[in-house]
Amino acid sequence: MIGDKPIDQITGEDMLDFRNWWVERLEVEKLTPNSANKDLIHLGDVLKTVNRMKRLGTVLPLRDLALKDIEAKTRPPFSREWITGKLLAPGALNGLNAEARTILLVMINTGCRPSELAALSGNTIHLEADVPYISIEPEGRQMKSAYARRTIPLRGVSLDAIRAYPEGFPRYRGSSAGLSATVNKYLRENELMETSDHVLYSLRHSFEDRMLAAGIDDRVRRDLFGHRLTREKYGEGASLKQKQAMLQAAAL
Known part of the structure:
Protein backbone atom coordinates (compact mmCIF):
# COMPACT_ATOMS: atom_id res chain seq x y z
CA MET A 1 0.00 0.00 0.00
CA ILE A 2 2.75 2.46 0.96
CA GLY A 3 5.96 0.94 -0.40
CA ASP A 4 9.26 0.46 1.43
CA LYS A 5 10.04 3.08 4.08
CA PRO A 6 12.49 3.34 6.99
CA ILE A 7 10.64 2.58 10.20
CA ASP A 8 11.20 6.07 11.61
CA GLN A 9 9.57 7.62 8.51
CA ILE A 10 6.26 5.74 8.79
CA THR A 11 3.61 8.41 9.43
CA GLY A 12 0.12 8.50 10.85
CA GLU A 13 -1.13 9.17 7.31
CA ASP A 14 0.56 5.96 6.12
CA MET A 15 -1.20 3.95 8.81
CA LEU A 16 -4.56 5.57 8.03
CA ASP A 17 -4.10 4.79 4.32
CA PHE A 18 -3.47 1.15 5.24
CA ARG A 19 -6.49 1.16 7.56
CA ASN A 20 -8.70 2.67 4.83
CA TRP A 21 -7.49 0.00 2.41
CA TRP A 22 -8.77 -2.57 4.91
CA VAL A 23 -12.12 -0.78 5.34
CA GLU A 24 -12.79 -1.04 1.60
CA ARG A 25 -11.52 -4.63 1.46
CA LEU A 26 -13.94 -5.68 4.22
CA GLU A 27 -16.88 -4.62 2.10
CA VAL A 28 -15.61 -5.96 -1.21
CA GLU A 29 -14.63 -9.37 0.19
CA LYS A 30 -17.39 -9.59 2.85
CA LEU A 31 -14.87 -9.95 5.68
CA THR A 32 -15.25 -9.03 9.34
CA PRO A 33 -13.28 -6.31 11.18
CA ASN A 34 -11.46 -9.12 12.99
CA SER A 35 -9.47 -9.84 9.81
CA ALA A 36 -8.26 -6.27 9.60
CA ASN A 37 -7.62 -5.91 13.31
CA LYS A 38 -5.45 -9.04 13.43
CA ASP A 39 -3.39 -7.69 10.54
CA LEU A 40 -3.01 -4.30 12.25
CA ILE A 41 -2.05 -5.97 15.53
CA HIS A 42 0.57 -8.21 13.89
CA LEU A 43 2.06 -5.32 11.94
CA GLY A 44 2.14 -3.21 15.10
CA ASP A 45 3.90 -6.02 17.00
CA VAL A 46 6.58 -6.23 14.30
CA LEU A 47 7.20 -2.48 14.36
CA LYS A 48 7.26 -2.28 18.16
CA THR A 49 9.61 -5.26 18.44
CA VAL A 50 12.12 -3.79 15.98
CA ASN A 51 11.82 -0.39 17.65
CA ARG A 52 12.51 -1.89 21.08
CA MET A 53 15.24 -4.40 20.20
CA LYS A 54 17.12 -1.93 17.99
CA ARG A 55 16.69 0.79 20.64
CA LEU A 56 15.47 3.24 18.00
CA GLY A 57 13.35 5.33 20.33
CA THR A 58 10.85 6.03 17.53
CA VAL A 59 7.32 7.16 18.39
CA LEU A 60 5.20 4.81 16.26
CA PRO A 61 1.79 5.96 14.94
CA LEU A 62 -0.15 2.90 16.12
CA ARG A 63 -2.94 4.39 18.25
CA ASP A 64 -6.68 4.22 17.48
CA LEU A 65 -6.41 2.00 14.39
CA ALA A 66 -8.75 -0.86 15.36
CA LEU A 67 -11.88 -1.20 13.24
CA LYS A 68 -15.35 -1.46 14.76
CA ASP A 69 -18.14 -3.76 13.56
CA ILE A 70 -20.08 -0.83 12.10
CA GLU A 71 -17.30 -0.19 9.59
CA ALA A 72 -17.81 -3.60 7.97
CA LYS A 73 -21.51 -3.38 7.22
CA THR A 74 -22.79 -2.75 3.71
CA ARG A 75 -23.73 0.88 3.26
CA PRO A 76 -27.09 1.87 1.76
CA PRO A 77 -27.08 3.57 -1.65
CA PHE A 78 -28.05 7.19 -2.17
CA SER A 79 -31.32 7.35 -4.08
Missing part, protein backbone atom coordinates in the same frame (compact mmCIF):
# COMPACT_ATOMS: atom_id res chain seq x y z
CA ARG A 80 -31.38 9.02 -7.49
CA GLU A 81 -33.76 11.62 -6.07
CA TRP A 82 -31.41 12.45 -3.19
CA ILE A 83 -28.42 12.86 -5.47
CA THR A 84 -30.24 15.11 -7.94
CA GLY A 85 -32.28 17.03 -5.37
CA LYS A 86 -29.73 17.41 -2.57
CA LEU A 87 -26.13 16.67 -3.57
CA LEU A 88 -26.47 18.32 -6.99
CA ALA A 89 -28.61 21.24 -5.81
CA PRO A 90 -27.06 24.62 -6.74
CA GLY A 91 -24.42 25.57 -4.17
CA ALA A 92 -24.88 22.44 -2.04
CA LEU A 93 -21.21 21.43 -2.31
CA ASN A 94 -19.66 24.89 -2.48
CA GLY A 95 -18.18 24.64 1.03
CA LEU A 96 -16.25 21.49 0.15
CA ASN A 97 -12.69 21.99 -1.13
CA ALA A 98 -12.58 21.89 -4.92
CA GLU A 99 -10.67 18.62 -5.31
CA ALA A 100 -12.86 16.69 -2.86
CA ARG A 101 -15.98 18.14 -4.49
CA THR A 102 -14.77 17.05 -7.94
CA ILE A 103 -13.92 13.53 -6.74
CA LEU A 104 -17.44 13.22 -5.28
CA LEU A 105 -18.98 14.33 -8.60
CA VAL A 106 -16.80 11.95 -10.62
CA MET A 107 -17.75 9.12 -8.28
CA ILE A 108 -21.47 9.63 -9.02
CA ASN A 109 -21.26 8.34 -12.60
CA THR A 110 -18.25 6.04 -12.38
CA GLY A 111 -18.77 4.17 -9.08
CA CYS A 112 -15.00 4.26 -8.49
CA ARG A 113 -13.51 3.87 -5.04
CA PRO A 114 -12.40 7.22 -3.57
CA SER A 115 -8.81 5.96 -3.43
CA GLU A 116 -8.92 5.09 -7.15
CA LEU A 117 -10.06 8.58 -8.10
CA ALA A 118 -7.52 10.21 -5.77
CA ALA A 119 -4.76 8.35 -7.65
CA LEU A 120 -5.75 9.60 -11.11
CA SER A 121 -3.19 11.57 -13.13
CA GLY A 122 -2.79 13.12 -16.55
CA ASN A 123 -1.83 9.65 -17.82
CA THR A 124 -5.11 8.08 -16.69
CA ILE A 125 -7.59 10.88 -17.47
CA HIS A 126 -8.43 10.84 -21.18
CA LEU A 127 -10.61 13.85 -21.98
CA GLU A 128 -9.52 14.26 -25.59
CA ALA A 129 -10.52 10.74 -26.64
CA ASP A 130 -13.55 10.19 -28.88
CA VAL A 131 -15.16 8.71 -25.77
CA PRO A 132 -13.80 10.61 -22.72
CA TYR A 133 -12.81 8.11 -20.04
CA ILE A 134 -10.63 7.36 -17.04
CA SER A 135 -8.43 4.31 -16.66
CA ILE A 136 -7.78 2.70 -13.29
CA GLU A 137 -4.15 1.62 -13.46
CA PRO A 138 -1.37 0.48 -11.06
CA GLU A 139 0.38 3.81 -11.52
CA GLY A 140 2.56 4.34 -8.46
CA ARG A 141 0.36 2.12 -6.30
CA GLN A 142 -0.78 -1.46 -5.81
CA MET A 143 -4.12 -2.49 -7.30
CA LYS A 144 -6.74 -4.03 -5.01
CA SER A 145 -6.97 -7.03 -7.32
CA ALA A 146 -6.21 -8.09 -10.89
CA TYR A 147 -9.79 -7.17 -11.78
CA ALA A 148 -9.53 -3.57 -10.57
CA ARG A 149 -7.67 -2.47 -13.72
CA ARG A 150 -10.32 -1.08 -16.05
CA THR A 151 -11.61 1.78 -18.22
CA ILE A 152 -14.75 3.78 -17.44
CA PRO A 153 -16.47 6.29 -19.76
CA LEU A 154 -17.18 9.73 -18.32
CA ARG A 155 -20.73 11.06 -18.58
CA GLY A 156 -22.95 13.79 -17.15
CA VAL A 157 -21.85 15.71 -14.06
CA SER A 158 -18.75 13.52 -13.74
CA LEU A 159 -17.41 14.57 -17.13
CA ASP A 160 -18.26 18.22 -16.54
CA ALA A 161 -16.53 18.24 -13.15
CA ILE A 162 -13.29 16.50 -14.08
CA ARG A 163 -12.58 18.93 -16.94
CA ALA A 164 -11.20 21.32 -14.29
CA TYR A 165 -8.66 18.66 -13.20
CA PRO A 166 -7.22 17.03 -16.33
CA GLU A 167 -4.02 16.19 -14.41
CA GLY A 168 -5.78 14.65 -11.41
CA PHE A 169 -5.95 15.62 -7.76
CA PRO A 170 -2.53 16.46 -6.25
CA ARG A 171 -3.99 17.24 -2.83
CA TYR A 172 -5.07 13.61 -2.37
CA ARG A 173 -2.82 11.66 -4.75
CA GLY A 174 -0.08 10.96 -2.21
CA SER A 175 -2.52 10.15 0.57
CA SER A 176 -6.26 9.61 0.20
CA ALA A 177 -6.68 8.96 3.94
CA GLY A 178 -8.35 12.27 4.67
CA LEU A 179 -10.59 12.33 1.59
CA SER A 180 -13.52 10.25 2.82
CA ALA A 181 -13.35 11.83 6.28
CA THR A 182 -13.45 15.33 4.78
CA VAL A 183 -16.40 14.57 2.53
CA ASN A 184 -18.36 12.61 5.14
CA LYS A 185 -17.92 15.39 7.71
CA TYR A 186 -19.09 18.04 5.25
CA LEU A 187 -22.13 16.05 4.12
CA ARG A 188 -23.19 15.33 7.70
CA GLU A 189 -22.72 18.91 8.89
CA ASN A 190 -24.76 20.22 5.97
CA GLU A 191 -27.55 17.61 6.24
CA LEU A 192 -26.65 16.07 2.89
CA MET A 193 -26.57 12.46 4.11
CA GLU A 194 -29.76 10.62 3.22
CA THR A 195 -29.59 8.66 6.51
CA SER A 196 -27.12 8.29 9.35
CA ASP A 197 -25.84 5.07 7.71
CA HIS A 198 -24.86 6.79 4.46
CA VAL A 199 -21.24 7.64 3.67
CA LEU A 200 -19.31 8.78 0.58
CA TYR A 201 -18.88 5.11 -0.40
CA SER A 202 -22.69 4.91 -0.73
CA LEU A 203 -22.31 6.62 -4.13
CA ARG A 204 -20.64 3.42 -5.38
CA HIS A 205 -23.70 1.39 -4.36
CA SER A 206 -25.99 3.96 -5.95
CA PHE A 207 -24.14 3.69 -9.26
CA GLU A 208 -24.60 -0.07 -9.28
CA ASP A 209 -28.33 0.25 -8.51
CA ARG A 210 -28.77 2.69 -11.40
CA MET A 211 -26.89 0.38 -13.76
CA LEU A 212 -29.11 -2.50 -12.69
CA ALA A 213 -32.24 -0.38 -13.24
CA ALA A 214 -30.92 0.53 -16.70
CA GLY A 215 -30.69 -3.17 -17.59
CA ILE A 216 -26.91 -3.20 -18.00
CA ASP A 217 -25.52 -6.72 -18.36
CA ASP A 218 -23.83 -8.33 -15.33
CA ARG A 219 -20.54 -8.80 -17.24
CA VAL A 220 -20.44 -5.08 -18.06
CA ARG A 221 -21.36 -4.04 -14.51
CA ARG A 222 -18.59 -6.20 -13.07
CA ASP A 223 -16.08 -4.86 -15.58
CA LEU A 224 -17.00 -1.26 -14.72
CA PHE A 225 -16.73 -1.96 -10.99
CA GLY A 226 -13.52 -3.96 -11.17
CA HIS A 227 -15.18 -7.06 -9.73
CA ARG A 228 -14.32 -10.66 -10.52
CA LEU A 229 -16.58 -12.45 -12.99
CA THR A 230 -18.19 -15.50 -11.39
CA ARG A 231 -17.77 -17.57 -14.54
CA GLU A 232 -14.97 -18.03 -17.06
CA LYS A 233 -14.20 -14.76 -18.85
CA TYR A 234 -14.43 -14.83 -22.65
CA GLY A 235 -13.44 -12.07 -25.06
CA GLU A 236 -12.54 -8.46 -24.33
CA GLY A 237 -15.96 -7.36 -23.14
CA ALA A 238 -17.79 -4.19 -24.16
CA SER A 239 -15.90 -1.40 -25.91
CA LEU A 240 -15.74 2.12 -24.47
CA LYS A 241 -18.32 3.29 -26.99
CA GLN A 242 -20.65 0.45 -26.02
CA LYS A 243 -20.19 1.19 -22.31
CA GLN A 244 -20.88 4.88 -22.96
CA ALA A 245 -24.16 4.07 -24.70
CA MET A 246 -25.22 1.65 -21.96
CA LEU A 247 -24.52 4.21 -19.23
CA GLN A 248 -26.76 6.82 -20.83
CA ALA A 249 -29.77 5.83 -18.72
CA ALA A 250 -27.74 5.46 -15.50
CA ALA A 251 -25.81 8.74 -15.70
CA LEU A 252 -26.88 11.89 -13.83
Whole structure:
Protein backbone atom coordinates (compact mmCIF):
# COMPACT_ATOMS: atom_id res chain seq x y z
CA MET A 1 0.00 0.00 0.00
CA ILE A 2 2.75 2.46 0.96
CA GLY A 3 5.96 0.94 -0.40
CA ASP A 4 9.26 0.46 1.43
CA LYS A 5 10.04 3.08 4.08
CA PRO A 6 12.49 3.34 6.99
CA ILE A 7 10.64 2.58 10.20
CA ASP A 8 11.20 6.07 11.61
CA GLN A 9 9.57 7.62 8.51
CA ILE A 10 6.26 5.74 8.79
CA THR A 11 3.61 8.41 9.43
CA GLY A 12 0.12 8.50 10.85
CA GLU A 13 -1.13 9.17 7.31
CA ASP A 14 0.56 5.96 6.12
CA MET A 15 -1.20 3.95 8.81
CA LEU A 16 -4.56 5.57 8.03
CA ASP A 17 -4.10 4.79 4.32
CA PHE A 18 -3.47 1.15 5.24
CA ARG A 19 -6.49 1.16 7.56
CA ASN A 20 -8.70 2.67 4.83
CA TRP A 21 -7.49 0.00 2.41
CA TRP A 22 -8.77 -2.57 4.91
CA VAL A 23 -12.12 -0.78 5.34
CA GLU A 24 -12.79 -1.04 1.60
CA ARG A 25 -11.52 -4.63 1.46
CA LEU A 26 -13.94 -5.68 4.22
CA GLU A 27 -16.88 -4.62 2.10
CA VAL A 28 -15.61 -5.96 -1.21
CA GLU A 29 -14.63 -9.37 0.19
CA LYS A 30 -17.39 -9.59 2.85
CA LEU A 31 -14.87 -9.95 5.68
CA THR A 32 -15.25 -9.03 9.34
CA PRO A 33 -13.28 -6.31 11.18
CA ASN A 34 -11.46 -9.12 12.99
CA SER A 35 -9.47 -9.84 9.81
CA ALA A 36 -8.26 -6.27 9.60
CA ASN A 37 -7.62 -5.91 13.31
CA LYS A 38 -5.45 -9.04 13.43
CA ASP A 39 -3.39 -7.69 10.54
CA LEU A 40 -3.01 -4.30 12.25
CA ILE A 41 -2.05 -5.97 15.53
CA HIS A 42 0.57 -8.21 13.89
CA LEU A 43 2.06 -5.32 11.94
CA GLY A 44 2.14 -3.21 15.10
CA ASP A 45 3.90 -6.02 17.00
CA VAL A 46 6.58 -6.23 14.30
CA LEU A 47 7.20 -2.48 14.36
CA LYS A 48 7.26 -2.28 18.16
CA THR A 49 9.61 -5.26 18.44
CA VAL A 50 12.12 -3.79 15.98
CA ASN A 51 11.82 -0.39 17.65
CA ARG A 52 12.51 -1.89 21.08
CA MET A 53 15.24 -4.40 20.20
CA LYS A 54 17.12 -1.93 17.99
CA ARG A 55 16.69 0.79 20.64
CA LEU A 56 15.47 3.24 18.00
CA GLY A 57 13.35 5.33 20.33
CA THR A 58 10.85 6.03 17.53
CA VAL A 59 7.32 7.16 18.39
CA LEU A 60 5.20 4.81 16.26
CA PRO A 61 1.79 5.96 14.94
CA LEU A 62 -0.15 2.90 16.12
CA ARG A 63 -2.94 4.39 18.25
CA ASP A 64 -6.68 4.22 17.48
CA LEU A 65 -6.41 2.00 14.39
CA ALA A 66 -8.75 -0.86 15.36
CA LEU A 67 -11.88 -1.20 13.24
CA LYS A 68 -15.35 -1.46 14.76
CA ASP A 69 -18.14 -3.76 13.56
CA ILE A 70 -20.08 -0.83 12.10
CA GLU A 71 -17.30 -0.19 9.59
CA ALA A 72 -17.81 -3.60 7.97
CA LYS A 73 -21.51 -3.38 7.22
CA THR A 74 -22.79 -2.75 3.71
CA ARG A 75 -23.73 0.88 3.26
CA PRO A 76 -27.09 1.87 1.76
CA PRO A 77 -27.08 3.57 -1.65
CA PHE A 78 -28.05 7.19 -2.17
CA SER A 79 -31.32 7.35 -4.08
CA ARG A 80 -31.38 9.02 -7.49
CA GLU A 81 -33.76 11.62 -6.07
CA TRP A 82 -31.41 12.45 -3.19
CA ILE A 83 -28.42 12.86 -5.47
CA THR A 84 -30.24 15.11 -7.94
CA GLY A 85 -32.28 17.03 -5.37
CA LYS A 86 -29.73 17.41 -2.57
CA LEU A 87 -26.13 16.67 -3.57
CA LEU A 88 -26.47 18.32 -6.99
CA ALA A 89 -28.61 21.24 -5.81
CA PRO A 90 -27.06 24.62 -6.74
CA GLY A 91 -24.42 25.57 -4.17
CA ALA A 92 -24.88 22.44 -2.04
CA LEU A 93 -21.21 21.43 -2.31
CA ASN A 94 -19.66 24.89 -2.48
CA GLY A 95 -18.18 24.64 1.03
CA LEU A 96 -16.25 21.49 0.15
CA ASN A 97 -12.69 21.99 -1.13
CA ALA A 98 -12.58 21.89 -4.92
CA GLU A 99 -10.67 18.62 -5.31
CA ALA A 100 -12.86 16.69 -2.86
CA ARG A 101 -15.98 18.14 -4.49
CA THR A 102 -14.77 17.05 -7.94
CA ILE A 103 -13.92 13.53 -6.74
CA LEU A 104 -17.44 13.22 -5.28
CA LEU A 105 -18.98 14.33 -8.60
CA VAL A 106 -16.80 11.95 -10.62
CA MET A 107 -17.75 9.12 -8.28
CA ILE A 108 -21.47 9.63 -9.02
CA ASN A 109 -21.26 8.34 -12.60
CA THR A 110 -18.25 6.04 -12.38
CA GLY A 111 -18.77 4.17 -9.08
CA CYS A 112 -15.00 4.26 -8.49
CA ARG A 113 -13.51 3.87 -5.04
CA PRO A 114 -12.40 7.22 -3.57
CA SER A 115 -8.81 5.96 -3.43
CA GLU A 116 -8.92 5.09 -7.15
CA LEU A 117 -10.06 8.58 -8.10
CA ALA A 118 -7.52 10.21 -5.77
CA ALA A 119 -4.76 8.35 -7.65
CA LEU A 120 -5.75 9.60 -11.11
CA SER A 121 -3.19 11.57 -13.13
CA GLY A 122 -2.79 13.12 -16.55
CA ASN A 123 -1.83 9.65 -17.82
CA THR A 124 -5.11 8.08 -16.69
CA ILE A 125 -7.59 10.88 -17.47
CA HIS A 126 -8.43 10.84 -21.18
CA LEU A 127 -10.61 13.85 -21.98
CA GLU A 128 -9.52 14.26 -25.59
CA ALA A 129 -10.52 10.74 -26.64
CA ASP A 130 -13.55 10.19 -28.88
CA VAL A 131 -15.16 8.71 -25.77
CA PRO A 132 -13.80 10.61 -22.72
CA TYR A 133 -12.81 8.11 -20.04
CA ILE A 134 -10.63 7.36 -17.04
CA SER A 135 -8.43 4.31 -16.66
CA ILE A 136 -7.78 2.70 -13.29
CA GLU A 137 -4.15 1.62 -13.46
CA PRO A 138 -1.37 0.48 -11.06
CA GLU A 139 0.38 3.81 -11.52
CA GLY A 140 2.56 4.34 -8.46
CA ARG A 141 0.36 2.12 -6.30
CA GLN A 142 -0.78 -1.46 -5.81
CA MET A 143 -4.12 -2.49 -7.30
CA LYS A 144 -6.74 -4.03 -5.01
CA SER A 145 -6.97 -7.03 -7.32
CA ALA A 146 -6.21 -8.09 -10.89
CA TYR A 147 -9.79 -7.17 -11.78
CA ALA A 148 -9.53 -3.57 -10.57
CA ARG A 149 -7.67 -2.47 -13.72
CA ARG A 150 -10.32 -1.08 -16.05
CA THR A 151 -11.61 1.78 -18.22
CA ILE A 152 -14.75 3.78 -17.44
CA PRO A 153 -16.47 6.29 -19.76
CA LEU A 154 -17.18 9.73 -18.32
CA ARG A 155 -20.73 11.06 -18.58
CA GLY A 156 -22.95 13.79 -17.15
CA VAL A 157 -21.85 15.71 -14.06
CA SER A 158 -18.75 13.52 -13.74
CA LEU A 159 -17.41 14.57 -17.13
CA ASP A 160 -18.26 18.22 -16.54
CA ALA A 161 -16.53 18.24 -13.15
CA ILE A 162 -13.29 16.50 -14.08
CA ARG A 163 -12.58 18.93 -16.94
CA ALA A 164 -11.20 21.32 -14.29
CA TYR A 165 -8.66 18.66 -13.20
CA PRO A 166 -7.22 17.03 -16.33
CA GLU A 167 -4.02 16.19 -14.41
CA GLY A 168 -5.78 14.65 -11.41
CA PHE A 169 -5.95 15.62 -7.76
CA PRO A 170 -2.53 16.46 -6.25
CA ARG A 171 -3.99 17.24 -2.83
CA TYR A 172 -5.07 13.61 -2.37
CA ARG A 173 -2.82 11.66 -4.75
CA GLY A 174 -0.08 10.96 -2.21
CA SER A 175 -2.52 10.15 0.57
CA SER A 176 -6.26 9.61 0.20
CA ALA A 177 -6.68 8.96 3.94
CA GLY A 178 -8.35 12.27 4.67
CA LEU A 179 -10.59 12.33 1.59
CA SER A 180 -13.52 10.25 2.82
CA ALA A 181 -13.35 11.83 6.28
CA THR A 182 -13.45 15.33 4.78
CA VAL A 183 -16.40 14.57 2.53
CA ASN A 184 -18.36 12.61 5.14
CA LYS A 185 -17.92 15.39 7.71
CA TYR A 186 -19.09 18.04 5.25
CA LEU A 187 -22.13 16.05 4.12
CA ARG A 188 -23.19 15.33 7.70
CA GLU A 189 -22.72 18.91 8.89
CA ASN A 190 -24.76 20.22 5.97
CA GLU A 191 -27.55 17.61 6.24
CA LEU A 192 -26.65 16.07 2.89
CA MET A 193 -26.57 12.46 4.11
CA GLU A 194 -29.76 10.62 3.22
CA THR A 195 -29.59 8.66 6.51
CA SER A 196 -27.12 8.29 9.35
CA ASP A 197 -25.84 5.07 7.71
CA HIS A 198 -24.86 6.79 4.46
CA VAL A 199 -21.24 7.64 3.67
CA LEU A 200 -19.31 8.78 0.58
CA TYR A 201 -18.88 5.11 -0.40
CA SER A 202 -22.69 4.91 -0.73
CA LEU A 203 -22.31 6.62 -4.13
CA ARG A 204 -20.64 3.42 -5.38
CA HIS A 205 -23.70 1.39 -4.36
CA SER A 206 -25.99 3.96 -5.95
CA PHE A 207 -24.14 3.69 -9.26
CA GLU A 208 -24.60 -0.07 -9.28
CA ASP A 209 -28.33 0.25 -8.51
CA ARG A 210 -28.77 2.69 -11.40
CA MET A 211 -26.89 0.38 -13.76
CA LEU A 212 -29.11 -2.50 -12.69
CA ALA A 213 -32.24 -0.38 -13.24
CA ALA A 214 -30.92 0.53 -16.70
CA GLY A 215 -30.69 -3.17 -17.59
CA ILE A 216 -26.91 -3.20 -18.00
CA ASP A 217 -25.52 -6.72 -18.36
CA ASP A 218 -23.83 -8.33 -15.33
CA ARG A 219 -20.54 -8.80 -17.24
CA VAL A 220 -20.44 -5.08 -18.06
CA ARG A 221 -21.36 -4.04 -14.51
CA ARG A 222 -18.59 -6.20 -13.07
CA ASP A 223 -16.08 -4.86 -15.58
CA LEU A 224 -17.00 -1.26 -14.72
CA PHE A 225 -16.73 -1.96 -10.99
CA GLY A 226 -13.52 -3.96 -11.17
CA HIS A 227 -15.18 -7.06 -9.73
CA ARG A 228 -14.32 -10.66 -10.52
CA LEU A 229 -16.58 -12.45 -12.99
CA THR A 230 -18.19 -15.50 -11.39
CA ARG A 231 -17.77 -17.57 -14.54
CA GLU A 232 -14.97 -18.03 -17.06
CA LYS A 233 -14.20 -14.76 -18.85
CA TYR A 234 -14.43 -14.83 -22.65
CA GLY A 235 -13.44 -12.07 -25.06
CA GLU A 236 -12.54 -8.46 -24.33
CA GLY A 237 -15.96 -7.36 -23.14
CA ALA A 238 -17.79 -4.19 -24.16
CA SER A 239 -15.90 -1.40 -25.91
CA LEU A 240 -15.74 2.12 -24.47
CA LYS A 241 -18.32 3.29 -26.99
CA GLN A 242 -20.65 0.45 -26.02
CA LYS A 243 -20.19 1.19 -22.31
CA GLN A 244 -20.88 4.88 -22.96
CA ALA A 245 -24.16 4.07 -24.70
CA MET A 246 -25.22 1.65 -21.96
CA LEU A 247 -24.52 4.21 -19.23
CA GLN A 248 -26.76 6.82 -20.83
CA ALA A 249 -29.77 5.83 -18.72
CA ALA A 250 -27.74 5.46 -15.50
CA ALA A 251 -25.81 8.74 -15.70
CA LEU A 252 -26.88 11.89 -13.83
